[in-house]
Amino acid sequence: MPKAYVGSEVGQLKRVILHRPGQELARLTPSNKDELLFDEIPWVEKAQEEHDEFANTLRGLGVEVLYLEQLLAETLDIPEAREHLLKQLLDIEVFGPGAIDPLTRLLSSVTADELAGFLIGGLTKAEALEHGVDVKSSLAFATMDSDRFLLAPLPNHLFTRDTSCWVYGGVAVNSMRWSARIRESMNYDTIYRYHPTLSVCAPFERWGGGLGVGHATMEGGDVHVLGRGAVMIGMSERTSPQGVERLAGQLFAKGAATKVLGIQLPSSRATMHLDTVMSMVDDHSFTKFAGLGMLPSYTLEPGDGTDLKVTAHAPEKMHDAIADALGIDSVRTLTAPQSMGAAEREQWDDGCNVLTVRPGVVVAYERNVTSNRFLEENGVEVHTIAGSELGRGRGGPRCMSCPIEREDI
Structure with a gap:
């Protein structure tokens, strides 16, 4: 039986979910990019070339690559899975009562590949009409322009780390902070419940909460499985203390972890997730943004009942708290010596956001020359990939990867 288990940030990476960008990126425009959480509009074909290079680099390092859209299509071939997803998706409060039946008929009749394409790439009113959707019963349909989206595209599916993250023997399908990403969680929830391979992995737990539960939000870019029973989570623009508490309680209840360390991040776009400013590269070392400084941190452990x-x-104890969670004397932080302006540029270009494949071996964007050279000077093997287009959504190699099988340290 296949295994799904992530025991660390840096143990040998064996299997990972990626999403090759497609139609959803081509849907980005100057007028919708902010709502869809992109700073710029990527060149889609070049982004695909860069992503293929990323996937091939991982394969060359012994990692099996699974693709999200393929997993979703394989899942939607199962009638029960399709019914489950459509029941979550077609909310009367979102689409209006008159739209539910026409949309149900359309999305139930198309092939699994077509449906996966709609769910990720989006669906406009004009495209729905081309598929024979009857709009006469829906006021919402009648008042829409033809190029308006019935299903918005999901360009942030590129960043597979955020929406679901494996923590030891379980997976969290996360409660996302912004509405533009909530439907991503529906896709992952259905995959982990019904996919013919992933759903029958050696029994795994389900962490996290529902799809948008109050203030308890959490995103995988903030979640670092340190290993040895410890988890470090950034409390950021997108992950709340309530979300950290919820995960900690679930982990402790199942004996999956013994300590959760919360790091209080500045709430800003530049530091949207912990992995934009820190990433673990071996069993005691982390990249660290020069402008981050020392931050308040909080150790959560099981209490009574x-x-x-x-x-x-206190902020000055941040590194000590990380070391204590790992059960070691001290941690090493790797911050390239450069001007603050240069450091800010590289941090914005995901210089700290590296994907560790095994201890001391990472994948990084080639553009962050100073940071990469400094890592190599300190014994880290760096495999570089192009990222001029992929990085336009503010995410690096760690953001673009969801490990589902990784060894302990």
């Missing part, structure tokens, strides 16, 4: 024990650490 279902209670949590929370220990606050």
Whole structure:
């Protein structure tokens, strides 16, 4: 039986989910890019070339690559899975009562590949009409322009780390912070429940909450499986303390982890996730953005019954708290010596956001020359990929990868 388990950030990576960008990126325009959480409009064909290079680099390092759209299509071939997803998706409060039946008929009748394409790439009113959708019963349909989206595209599916993340023996399908990403969670939820291979992996737990539960949000870019029973989570623009508490309680209840360390990040676009400013590269070393400084941190441990024990650490104790969570004397932080302006440029271009394939071996964007050279000077093997177009959505190699099988340290 296949295994799905992530025991660390840096143990040998064996299987990973990627999403090769497609139609959803081509749907980005100057007028919708902000709503869809992109700073710029990527050149789609070049982004695909860069992503293929990323996937091939991982394969060359012994990693099996699975593609999200293929997994979704394989899942939607199962009638029960399609019914489950459409029941979540077709909410009367979102589409209006008159649209539910026409959309149900359309999305139930197309092939699994077509449906996966709609769910990721989007569907306009004009395209729905081409598929024979009857709009006469829907006021919402009647008032829409022909190029308006019935299903918005999901360009952030490129960043497979965020929407679902494996933590030891379970997976969290995350409650996303912004509405532009909530439907991503529906796709992953259906895959992990019904995919003919992933759903029958050696039994795994389900962490996290529902799809958008109050203030308890969490995204995988903030979640670092340190190993040895420890997890580090950034409390950021997108991950709330409530979300950290929820995951910690679930992990402790199942004996999956013994410590969760929360790091209080500035709430800003530049530091949207912990992995935009720190990534683990071996069992005691982390990249670290020069402008991050030292931050307040909080150790969560099991308390009495279902209670949590929370220990606050002053900012200057941040590195000590990480070392304590890992059960080691100290951690090494790798910050390239350069001007603050240069450091900010490389951080914006995901210089700290590297994907570790095994201890001391990482994949990084080639454009961050100073950061990459510094890592190599400090014993880290760096495999570079192009990222001029992929990086326009503010995400690096770690963001673009969802490990589903990785060894402990």
